[in-house]
Amino acid sequence: MTSRQHDDDPAARSGPARRAVLAAGAAGAAVGAVALGPFSGTAFAARPGHPGRPPHPAQGAGAWHRYVQGPSSRTVRPARVLPDATTGDVRDADALLKPGGRPAVLTRPRPAAPPAWPDGTTAEASSAHAPNGGNDGNPRTYDAKNAIDGDPDTFWNDDTQGAYPDTLTITLPAAHTLPGVTVLSNADGVPTAFTVDTWDGGAWQRAATVTGNTAVQRPVPFAAPVTTTAVRITVTADQATPQGEFTRVNEVWPDVVPVVEPPSVTVDFGKVVVGYPRVRFAYASGNNPGVRLAFSESTKFLTTRSDFTRGDQAGDPGHGTDQFAVPAKGAEWRDDHRGYQAGDDASAPDKVYADGLHGFRYLRITLDALASDAPAAQPWGTVAVDSVSLDFTAYVGTPESYGGWFLSSDDELNRYWYAAAYTNELVTDHFRRDDVDPRNAYSPTLDGKLVLHDGAKRDRDPYVGDLAVSARTLYLTHVDAAEAARNVLADLADHQRADGWIPPASINNYTLPLFDYPLWWVTCSWDYVLYTGDRAYAAAYYPHLLKVLDTWYPSVTDSAGLLSKGLNGTSGYGDYAFLGRTGRVTYYNANYVQALKDAASLAGFLGHTSDAARWRDRADAVAKAVNAHLWDEAAGAYLDSATGAVRHAQDGNSIAITAGVADADRAGSALDHLDATTKTRYGNAFMDNDTLFGGASQRVYAFTSYPELVARFRTGRADSAIDQIRRTYGWMASHDPGITHWEGIGPGGSLYEDAYTSCAHGWSTGVLPALTNQLLGAVPTAPGFAEWAVRPCPPASLSWAEGQLPTPHGPLTVRWDREDGGGLTLTVHAPHGTRGSVAVPVDGAATRVRAGRTVVWDGRRARVKGVSGDGSYVTVTGLGPGTHTFTTGR
Template sequence: MTLPETPGTGARPAPRRRTVVAAGAGAVALSALGAPTAGAADGDAVHGTAVHGRTPRAPRLGTGWQRYVQAPASRTVRPVLVLATTGDVRAPEGLLAPGGARTVLRRPRPAAAPRWPEGTVAEASSAHAGNNGNDGRPRTYDAGNAIDGDPDTFWNDDTLGEFPDTLTLTLPAARELSGITVVSNSDGVPTDFTVDVWRDGGWWTAATVADNDVSHRAVPFARPVSTTRVRITVTAVQDTPRGAFTRINEVWPEAVEPVEPPSVTVDFGKVVVGYPRVRFTSASDNSPGVRLAFSETRQFLTDRSDFTRSDQSGVPAQGTDQFAVPAGGADWTDRKGHQNGTQVYADGLHGFRYLKITLDALASDAPAAEPWGTVEIDSVGLDFTAYLGTPATYRGWFLCSDDDLNRYWYGASYTNELVTDTFRQDDVDPRNAWSASLEGQLVLHDGPKRDRDPYVGDLAVSARTLYLTHDEAAEAARNVLADLAAHQRADGWIPPASINAYTLPLFDYPLWWVTCSWDYVLYTGDRGYAERHYPNLLKVLDVWYPSVTDSAGLLSKGLNDTGGYGDYAFLGRTGRITYYNANYVQALNDAAALARWLGRRADADRWTERAGRVRDAVNAQLWDASAGAYLDSGTGPVRHAQDGNAIAVTAGIADAGRAASALAHLDATTRRPYGNAFMDNDTLFDGASQRVYAFTSYPEIVARFETGRADSALDQIRRTYGWMDGHDPGITHWEGIGPDGSLYEDAYTSMAHGWSTGVLPALTHQLLGARPTSPGYATWEVRPHPGDVSWAQGQLPTPHGPLRVEWNRTSTAFAVTVHVPAGTRGAVALPGDSGRLTVRGGGRVLWNGGRVSARSVSVSGGRVTVSDLGPGTHSFTATTGRG
């Protein structure tokens, strides 16, 4: 979940090549694999995939997967590499480990900045309105800030991307100038500008600057000139997630070349989260300051962090965390707050991969912290706060013949571990998200960097990922769901998160609360939760959503004053939207399943019947026969969205023909090298057809698996997750991908987001094929969709013990073994063309291509299914041909 920002672009290194792992051997390039046997109707057919003429052999069950685990070995995390230094730095590698060489940063005391003569005035073409910071003190952005001698204040124009912007300085008397210096804010660096001086009754261009990318720019003139007026005309600035404004902090009446401050940039090797810790051994006696800048990517690591909560809270920290080093040194842990009264502020917890430490200080922090002196550092580290997922903690795991798929699965798990953390007042989103009812509880945040607040829509993915890996932490999902239910409005609407004091108006998230509640019960069997929150479910489905239902029986955003409500992406959609109604069908069916389990059959029947009516109305009102796909909206420009079309398939709205057509349309119109876009054109907003959300890609991937298109599901996984895995910061899964594979909201983009981990449940539930079918895994099924994968194995944690599955296929056979925990029963559905298969199990033939030999064996949808399997180990083999 994210509050809306402006999309942007980013660097794009080459993606990795897909590989396959064979037991006891190294990685083998996929190009050596043969295609499935010709004539296969879909990706589920039983055909072998050979590596150099043989099928890779699976390792012994339960071995080999541990090497993919990504979490640090302990809660004390150290950087792995020094990436860069600037200025006077000695022994930078000393930061990597304690007790070795000491890193020393030195910076001489800078000369005083030149000043304009008394009486100089500044005027600007426009100035942004002032506001108050969280400390209550007024902040101004007028032209006078550019000559006030305080580099922490700045002039900010008010035109948001409209140019030119002009700043004019008028001196009380003529002065000879040989140049000027422009010191700008890193959020609004002028990239193209001219400097004019007043001479002989007119303006004369003294200098032109193009492609500037530094915030301290010396601008020498071709020759000295005597003048009473100087004008800076800005025609372009660096765009930022906060917009394209000109922000000039200071203009000096001389061309002063910058003295590069000493800094060291270290790499932690992957995104981490927690409290940064620096052990300073000594410092000069002038309280030298250090500024820490953090970033998940190198692209957006500058002299400020890619994101800090202080940017949203209004604390004037200028995007870095500050510390004044005492002469005797300090073992400093970065905690939120001021070190000295209202000076020297640090933001506390951060999610990042890269850290830049600079000997510097804000002018406003003097004399508590000075931007010069000497600092000696013993080491840098991090106190890791999130769930620590070591091999010993994994209660569910996955492994298959494709090394890349393994990496994506464990990358998803690590991404989710980073968001599984304690709700703490100092660490959560500062936009009124703190809640006493959640304080100290384990929750699933959106991301380690931002937004550090649990959103229920994200749980639709992240909670499933948690249940399949570390189910003993399922309380993280329950805590969020129960807290949101406790804040339900009288009209039945349930808030999406605690942000804005539980008032952020989203239209779709109460439906996700229903589905997530069913998921929680399905995976855990927690009857107490189901009973306690059943009244909340009734109010959502029988009070709130009927209030926004139109005469056709469809949800229609705009009814009941909901026109201003948003959704998971804050999209400006109103009226009948396929996505909302597909979600409604899904939620009604999930609620019906929960009601039946609790013995509320009348409610279950009513919701099932309503789901059928909504299904029929969606097909009648929102199917676009000309495109062969569901419309995004029943009104306005014609477009077709990934979210509505995918969930229409997974929720059972689309029959087989419509499902095939809709998925084919998405392939033809949204396919990108970095995944499938969530819209097929740009009528909703510019660039929509280039934006990929893994959140909405997950149901499309599931839809492809479940409709017999395993190869296309795997292709989509490899494009989407391969792109994220192969690009900085690597391993973790992004909130969203923009045009050409960029960070879709520039630095603001979360590069580790729980809602993007759907590859993990998809590989476990669809590729491996194992999933619960009733609460607490009392019943389950194994229905593999192998595609081009040669073997897979995995373990699902259940309240009764582990459910283990392993399968292997050759060119003529598919073999599966299921290890069933006590107290559960289930079924195995073997892939392939039942008319060509012979199925054996328990030492006998169960199916010979036309006849069953046991009551527990049935044929449906082309699969041979063996049911009523109890505790113990069960093995089956399906071979092509009769016999």
């Protein structure tokens, strides 16, 4: 850990840094003040011994602290060695868990040179992938000759993408007798089914058939030796890879070469972690033995290559692993540099490549080296490994760092809340050149700043759409790190295009064209101001808000007042999932309504009343147009798009409810439709059919599930919200890698993009704000929590819930309990400098509500000023700082 990283560590900040955040919030505390009601400053104390008292974090240490997942320090060590994953000659593998003692020793004899084809042998293929290059400037060629060049680091890559068969034909200069062949492939391009034919001078003859292959090195013996001048390999099936279906054959050897497993040992860190791996080597043989490190978030994709490296997106000099050449005297190697390592051979600087930072759960260390790395690294010898650890680079969330917390009578919900917090901590990190998405995402304006990346392992770029969820999660857990959201929002606004469009992220030098993300920038900006009270940010970026809402979005608005993708050259624009949607799309327009309302609130905060009124009017007009043009009466739900096949999406229907586009009848009907068409055992799918793309009705995004959860809580369907939470987050918690929340879930509950999937993604943490803001019921209603509201949504399955929200004025704590007689006790403790309202859930109009000993609602009408009821809630307004306890009963 560098000194700069330590100084900037949000978990270590105190004093002036924290006071700056609080001062920013206090700046807006007096804005929009209203006369307080009769409960101003009144503290209704909880009954003696009653569990509804507002707990201080220290009082909850024995209860909620045990759920916290963050490491106790920045040095993180593996939890166990996977015995079934150990291969070859490995002694004392468990020693990796006990640094300073006897080391684990990996030994591999010098392998014999593989057989070579006679000089003059040629190779052709029915297809070959076109060359490409990465940011390192090294061109890649994938043609057939790579399969016979004697270099296992190069390969033939077909170009069929699943349209098999595909053939590789090897022609010899003269007849040669073969006992068989050996096919050496890439871990991400293994042919699972293929045949081998030989040429008898007049026709091809079948020599072997292989099915169900999973081996990278596959010996294929013939029934009897064959004398031939040509060999043809026909691939009929391949494994699925993150990039599509390809065959990648590195070498075909003209003999049967037995597989000799290189020595490897795999350690498990117990959950996804992120940072710089550190390996301490005690000693090694004198031949520069190499090690290759493969990382994976799940055992399913734990192979001889990493599930993901940045090289996968920018050329692949490391061939899917990180390399190190171990000196004879040993070394402590910190894998913190993306690029070539000099090793012991300074004359060969372009060898021994490492990828640097990784997000992973499992780490496999193998005594091996790329053929191209000789002599700087050799694939044989002896390596003694004393210890393995990780220098954790992300936010270290400890019980002491949490400004907000949650606890309930349901252990599963508690675990999901803290799993979300930990997932978000993994993506709260500093922006560094070597660690971010290599697709031109590096930006000097973000360098060294704390940001919210999208994922821990990939893409590691701050996307504003992800902030719509991850920033709320951050504000409710570690508000002292709110600068991570501000840094992103400000930087994207600073790169606003001349026509008003705001980029979604720094990727592609801030040019990735997304249609929906400028709307998320508006909503996320209001969220940031609402939770922190940062008036300076609001004022500085208000002109950008004007430009995106009054210039760019009007340029893509049709005659009905609806956003229409395709106008003003936007047909090629994507969205959060790069979906091929065009024309009037409910999701875009419901988001537009929400953004206009949020912009109006921010304008009101700054005193721009005419702008606020204009945006509210436009929001109303767009909402009416959505209901007029995009409501499908037959289905009882909003259309995904007015163009093309009829389908109904989770995103548009949910946000239409949360943004207030849908009235109560439409909201209930839309949720009924989602219940009937999108339920799976691993959550609710984001489309109700497959007309957009195959498998859409089986794909679950926690990102778009979050607004559906909010919609269910807000419409009185708390039990269905809890059911959806259990199916979505319960599935991820019970499947490898466990704990952290996935970018997406695919058919059957799989990782939706196989190994490429990020298993720790900030946009999937919506269960946390849903439980705090909706189930517990506490939200800010004016910037910096100057005003707040508490409106719990207790599901039948819970007997109590409590928690704390960090605010610039101090903690806001809430607890509700169900009483044995069917009543409910709700206790709120509000900090000084704030005021708010409490909506107490009631079971029908006949329920009485007391504030302390005072009856404020007699079951029919209010008994004091500032109280109202609607049959579901009795709302008490004008509450000031202090403790307020309300009870219900007949």
